[in-house]
Amino acid sequence: MKLLRELPKVDKFISHPVFEGLCTPLLTQIAREAIESLREAILKEEVSSVDEESLIQRVKNTYDAFFEPSLKPLINATGVILHTNMGRSLISECLLERAKPIICNYSNLEYNLQEGCRGERYEHVSGHLKNLLHVEDVLVVNNNAAAVFLILNTFAKNKEVVVSRGELVEIGGSFRIPEVMKQSGALLHEVGATNKTKPTDYANAISENTAMLMKVHQSNFAMEGFSEDVNYKTIKALAHKNGLIDYYDLGSGYIPKLPYNLGNREASLDEILACQPSLISFSGDKLFGSVQAGIIAGSKELIDALKKNQLLRMLRVDKITLSLLEESIKAYLKEEYEAIPTLWLLFQNVEDLTQRALRVRACVGEHYCDVVQSDTYMGGGTLPNRKFPTIALHIKGKASALEKKFREHYVIGRIENEQFLLDFRSLLPSVESQLIQTIKTVLDLK
Numbered sequence: 163m164k165l166l167r168e169l170p171k172v173d174k175f176i177s178h179p180v181f182e183g184l185c186t187p188l189l190t191q192i193a194r195e196a197i198e199s200l201r202e203a204i205l206k207e208e209v210s211s212v213d214e215e216s217l218i219q220r221v222k223n224t225y226d227a228f229f230e231p232s233l234k235p236l237i238n239a240t241g242v243i244l245h246t247n248m249g250r251s252l253i254s255e256c257l258l259e260r261a262k263p264i265i266c267n268y269s270n271l272e273y274n275l276q277e278g279c280r281g282e283r284y285e286h287v288s289g290h291l292k293n294l295l296h297v298e299d300v301l302v303v304n305n306n307a308a309a310v311f312l313i314l315n316t317f318a319k320n321k322e323v324v325v326s327r328g329e330l331v332e333i334g335g336s337f338r339i340p341e342v343m344k345q346s347g348a349l350l351h352e353v354g355a356t357n358k359t360k361p362t363d364y365a366n367a368i369s370e371n372t373a374m375l376m377k378v379h380q381s382n383f384a385m386e387g388f389s390e391d392v393n394y395k396t397i398k399a400l401a402h403k404n405g406l407i408d409y410y411d412l413g414s415g416y417i418p419k420l421p422y423n424l425g426n427r428e429a430s431l432d433e434i435l436a437c438q439p440s441l442i443s444f445s446g447d448k449l450f451g452s453v454q455a456g457i458i459a460g461s462k463e464l465i466d467a468l469k470k471n472q473l474l475r476m477l478r479v480d481k482i483t484l485s486l487l488e489e490s491i492k493a494y495l496k497e498e499y500e501a502i503p504t505l506w507l508l509f510q511n512v513e514d515l516t517q518r519a520l521r522v523r524a525c526v527g528e529h530y531c532d533v534v535q536s537d538t539y540m541g542g543g544t545l546p547n548r549k550f551p552t553i554a555l556h557i558k559g560k561a562s563a564l565e566k567k568f569r570e571h572y573v574i575g576r577i578e579n580e581q582f583l584l585d586f587r588s589l590l591p592s593v594e595s596q597l598i599q600t601i602k603t604v605l606d607l608k
């Protein structure tokens with residue numbers, strides 16, 4: 163095989179000026195693999211010459227692609243504000259700026275400045291959070307899944323937890339409540355039927371080995387028709403009477419009253435907190451609109467017990483989470499909702515959305531798009547089946563082809579009735595000019 167002799171030697175190949183200044187070990191590896199695959203192609207007689215220039219280009223491209231960030235900012239024009247696949251809630255730039263000195267410097271994360279000794283990392287958010295939720299104590303862990311696990315492991319290991327069959331949900335990403343309970347060491351005592359659970363079902367399930375009565379928010383599904391569940395107040399009272407812990411996994415807790423009557427089918431956080439629950443937990447990055455975290459609130463005695471569990475070390479949050487969460491909580495206390503993009507987007511009214519869509523349409527050209535009314539959902543496994551109004555820009559043309567082209571430009575829209583829509587419900591004003599530019603590029607306009 164004469165061609166094989168024309169294959170470059172790796173050492174000499176990478177000394178080409180094109181590769182100057184690049185990291186040698188990585189470059190050597192990429193070059194070796196490229197030359198090896200060319201050797202195989204020659205042996206299989208798939209190539210008839212060795213083109214060193216194109217080999218150089220290929221190696222350079224592979225090297226450059228290696229350093230491209232894998233995580234890319236997207237424009238979410240799906241209309242789904244809490245998009246599970248696109249990072250759930252957003253952090254506003256102003257909150258990020260406020261947290262930046264903590265993230266980029268040493269801090270008193272676990273240092274008591276008064277005493278000059280070791281301090282407690284969880285104290286930094288607990289003061290503000292207790293104030294916001296009006297509870298005795300709080301604890302923040304990695305996410306709400308971790309909160310569920312920690313609570314069950316601490317209080318119900320080898321003991322029974324009574325849960326309604328209608329609440330044994332799978333949240334998505336294969337997080338199944340029954341599986342998590344099993345892993346935590348808790349024994350699941352299911353009560354009721356899928357569609358109906360009554361207070362007596364809970365009462366009859368209580369035995370010496372019961373540790374807890376648990377309620378789980380149904381999250382991403384809703385039951386219609388012949389169904390019944392037991393409200394938290396009743397569960398709480400029953401637990402109290404029997405000296406048991408009551409725990410409500412809320413999934414997505416939220417503070418203000420939601421627009422479009424979105425919260426009317428469930429008890430609000432305020433109503434639940436008014437029952438003085440032993441423990442509740444919810445996600446930091448669902449409707450609460452902050453960072454990924456699991457927020458646990460309840461009685462001081464129980465929170466103290468959670469803090470003593472060695473597992474907490476594995477589930478703990480770092481300074482980036484704590485500093486951003488602290489800023490979100492302060493924004494809530496100041497009712498500065500514009501600093502919480504999840505809420506800001508949800509609270510935009512249809513008139514404002516229409517004005518924004520019309521402005522974008524005018525910039526693109528009225529010939530290429532229409533402003534249409536539609537409905538959307540919150541997403542993130544919250545508020546199932548609850549649609550609310552939105553406004554979208556319908557880009558004229560073949561929907562599937564447009565969807566793909568926009569996606570290639572990192573704009574994710576949606577297709578409805580074979581129309582490609584860019585939904586304004588999930589669009590921050592700060593991305594509008596980029597969106598206009600992308601529309602022009604995709605449609606090949608000046």
Ligand SMILES: *Cc1c(COP(=O)(O)O)cnc(C)c1O
Nearest residue numbers: 305306307333379381412413445
């Ligand atoms: C979303 C959800 C969880 C998991 O929360 P993460 O923050 O995603 O870990 C647990 N329970 C319920 C009811 C949920 O809706």
